[in-house]
Amino acid sequence: MKLHRKTITVLGTGIIGAPVARNLQKHGFSVRVWNRTRGKAEALASAGVDVFESPREAVQDADIIITLLKDGASVLDVMESAASGLSKGAIWIQMSTVGIKAIDELAVFAEQRGLRLFDAPIQGTRQPAEQGQLVIMASGPTEDRDTVQPVFDAIGKRTVWVSERIGAASRLKLALNSWAFALTHGVAESLAIAKGLGVDPALVVDVVKGGPMDSAFFQSKAALILADDYPVSFSIANALKDAQLVMEAVEQAGITADVAAAWLERFRRAFEAGHSEKDMAASGLV
Secondary structure: OOOOOOEEEEEOOOOOHHHHHHHHHHOOOEEEEEOOOHHHHHHHHHHOOEEOOOHHHHHOOOOEEEEOOOOHHHHHHHHHHHHHHOOOOOEEEEOOOOHHHHHHHHHHHHHHHOOEEEEOOEEOOHHHHHOOOEEEEEEOOHHHHHHHHHHHHHHEEEEEEEEOOOOHHHHHHHHHHHHHHHHHHHHHHHHHHHHHOOOOOHHHHHHHOOOOOOOHHHHHHHHHHHHOOOOOOOEHHHHHHHHHHHHHHHHHHOOOOHHHHHHHHHHHHHHHHHHOOOEHHHHHHO
16 A cells, blocks of 8 residues: 655745755655745755745645744734645644744634644754754644654654643743753853953853863853854844743743843843844843
8 A cells, every 4th residue: 555645834944944844855755845035945946845936835735734934923924824725634733932822823723724733842943953853842632643743753853742732832942942041141141251351251161161061052152152153043033032922921920030031131132232133142242
């Protein structure tokens, strides 16, 4: 019996979406893509990925739709524009970081359109995405997990099943972003303090290296800061957006989060100072 080769549409081919599409193609899926700026998607054509002009065309008869877009408003806008091409019963894997309010709105859209929704944000940036080493945090219906697991295995090193409840994974993602931002600002501020006190900031890195405070994350962000060069793994603009989502969530929950409030302000200053398209490690510049 010939097995059905599942068709997957990836909506959004940015820093994460493009390597996700490539890795899915490498693992034998039939992959289609759409991106608002078509030129960013065209590079995928050489890998055998089909590039479409509109979201509606891209999702036509697709078994699985993956959204990897900027924010909740963008996801809803694109899915609404694709609505007439969606197949009832198709699986929708929503991987963008959208926050609590937006994931609830997207769940309503999915129910209205007869889509089987998975709330599945990711941990990881450019390099893990390119290497197929993302960590997927997933919430969704148990009965469809066997269908989506091969998709997750193609793009990630591990899947953490959070709950059947849509929105649980998005909540976990906000907590993890809080930790990532705290680490980023900690590295940036420590090196800035050393420099301001007349000490070579590279010595901070030298002391930490190999000890209990060391990590690959510390080393990668410190290297950008010491080189004063900030190629984007995760931009200030995206960090600001996600930091705002964290603060909205903690305020709604009545949680005191003084550190989160401080790094939100620092991202805002970096954004307003013109560093929006630099890596978030550039927060140390302000």
